[in-house]
Amino acid sequence: MKKFVITGSIGHISKPVVETLVKVGNQVSVITSRSDNAAEINELGAKALVGSIEDAAFIARAFEGADAVYTMIPTIWQTENWLASQKEVAKSYVEGIRKNAVKYVVNLSSVGAHIGNGCGPVDGVAYLEKLLNAVDGLNVRHIRPCYFYYNMLAQIPMIKQAGIMGGNLGGPDQKIAIAHTNDIAKVVAEELSNLKFSGSSVRYVLSDIRTTQEIANIIGSAIEKNLNWILFSDEEQRNGLIQAGLSKTHADGLTEMGAAIRVGKLMEEALKHSPEPGAIRFEDYMEEFKRAY
Numbered sequence: 001m002k003k004f005v006i007t008g009s010i011g012h013i014s015k016p017v018v019e020t021l022v023k024v025g026n027q028v029s030v031i032t033s034r035s036d037n038a039a040e041i042n043e044l045g046a047k048a049l050v051g052s053i054e055d056a057a058f059i060a061r062a063f064e065g066a067d068a069v070y071t072m073i074p075t076i077w078q079t080e081n082w083l084a085s086q087k088e089v090a091k092s093y094v095e096g097i098r099k100n101a102v103k104y105v106v107n108l109s110s111v112g113a114h115i116g117n118g119c120g121p122v123d124g125v126a127y128l129e130k131l132l133n134a135v136d137g138l139n140v141r142h143i144r145p146c147y148f149y150y151n152m153l154a155q156i157p158m159i160k161q162a163g164i165m166g167g168n169l170g171g172p173d174q175k176i177a178i179a180h181t182n183d184i185a186k187v188v189a190e191e192l193s194n195l196k197f198s199g200s201s202v203r204y205v206l207s208d209i210r211t212t213q214e215i216a217n218i219i220g221s222a223i224e225k226n227l228n229w230i231l232f233s234d235e236e237q238r239n240g241l242i243q244a245g246l247s248k249t250h251a252d253g254l255t256e257m258g259a260a261i262r263v264g265k266l267m268e269e270a271l272k273h274s275p276e277p278g279a280i281r282f283e284d285y286m287e288e289f290k291r292a293y
Contacts, residue, residue, distance in 0.1 A: 002067040003027045004192060007053060007093075008074060009037055010044070012150065013108065014180035015186060017070060018046050020189035026157045031062055054088050059096035066100065068192055069093075070131075072108035073124055082249045086124025094131045097138065106191045107132055108184075109142040111177065111204065112257075112266035119266055120257030132201045141197040145205040146177035146270055147261070149285045152215065153292050157244070159227065165219065166230035168237035169261040170212025176261060177206040177270045178215075180285060183278025204270045207278040215282065223288035223293055234259050 004021055008014035009032035021028050022045040029047045032038065038048035051058035053074075063069055071093050079085040097105060112119045115127040132140045155165045170176060187205050189195065210218075212229040220227035232240065234255050241251035260266040 001025050001027060002195075003029075003064055003065055004068050004070065005029045005049075005066045005072045006046075007031045008070070008072045009034065010040055010109070011012065011074070013185045014070070015044070015071070016182060016185040017189045018044050020185075021192060022046055024193070029066075030060075035182045054085070054092055056092040056095045058094045060099045063096040063100045063102055064100055068104035068106065068195055069097065069102050070106050070108070070188060070192060073128060073174055075121070077247075077250070080247070080249060082121060082253050083124055083127075086121070087127055089113070090124065090128035090131055093128065094135060095133070095200065098135060099135070103137065103139060104192075104195050104197075105132060105138060105140045107140055107142050108188065109144045109202075111144050111146045111270045112260060113142070113144055114269050115260070115265060118256065119260040120253035122257060122260070122266065123190055138200075139195075139198050140200050141191050142200070142202045143184065143188055143191070143205060144270065145179045146207075146267070147179065149178055149207070149280075149282065150288075152219065152289065154202065155219075156293055159219075159223070159293075160223065163225065163227070164230050165212075165227050166215045166232050168232045168234050168255060168258040169214075170215075170229055171231050171262070172213055173211060174262070174264070175209050175211050175271075177209050177267050178281035178282060179205050180207045180278060181279055183207045186278065188250065204273050204275045205278065206270060206275055207280050209271075209277075210282055210283045218282055218286065219289060222290055231262075 030041045031049045041048040049062045076085045109125045110122045112122045116126045216227040216229040238255040
């Protein structure tokens with residue numbers, strides 16, 4: 001039996017990871033910022049640790065005695081500076097890891113983290129990668145998943161209002177690597193269960209590779225609509241996100257990430273390494289999409 005501490009509460013990736021680890025008899029603690037998640041966490045057979053991931057003292061207590069930790073930086077909505085808030089979480093994690101001499105970390109990073117800047121929210125996870133790599137004696141496996149399937153749920157209002165899909169990424173011939181969170185969770189759980197990595201290493205995760213128009217075709221077929229993917233300019237993307245209610249820091253960050261995908265730099269390393277695709281094709285995701293639609 002090993003002791004694991006899982007960040008990310010009971011989200012799309014963390015919950016199946018917790019279920020997998022508990023099932024084989026491990027001691028699992030789950031960090032959550034919401035006390036109303038505690039009951040569900042306890043029902044999974046894990047222990048809920050309620051607190052803020054930006055609170056370094058809380059994180060240090062939470063990581064005490066852990067054989068391994070799973071780190072991830074969630075989307076931080078309540079902030080005037082997205083990158084600065086991401087960095088605060090990163091520093092909190094690393095301080096807790098150092099104080100407790102944690103030996104193993106599986107870190108949820110992102111495709112494009114090798115670049116380090118100019119990629120919107122990916123820059124924050126790239127910063128965490130660098131901090132973790134600098135911890136003496138730490139064995140860390142960085143999981144770099146590709147663009148999440150569920151990001152396409154943000155297209156639903158545009159589909160309903162304008163009958164199109166679009167963004168400042170993609171194009172008729174540009175293929176993008178995409179991933180289902182269940183495939184990501186399977187990799188995270190596998191790495192935590194085995195703890196066979198040493199030093200600092202990277203593992204890419206993708207489930208499918210499609211053009212944005214292929215994505216629009218698959219979604220259109222599922223919801224019985226003829227959909228085209230429209231390529232927006234960066235200015236159009238940023239203005240559209242702000243009109244949809246996002247703050248400037250989030251609109252700027254997501255626009256920058258989209259531009260990095262469009263010019264090819266965000267996906268290049270994942271496509272170069274060409275990892276074995278996960279089990280869930282994009283067509284398989286359509287039942288989930290239709291429920292949300």
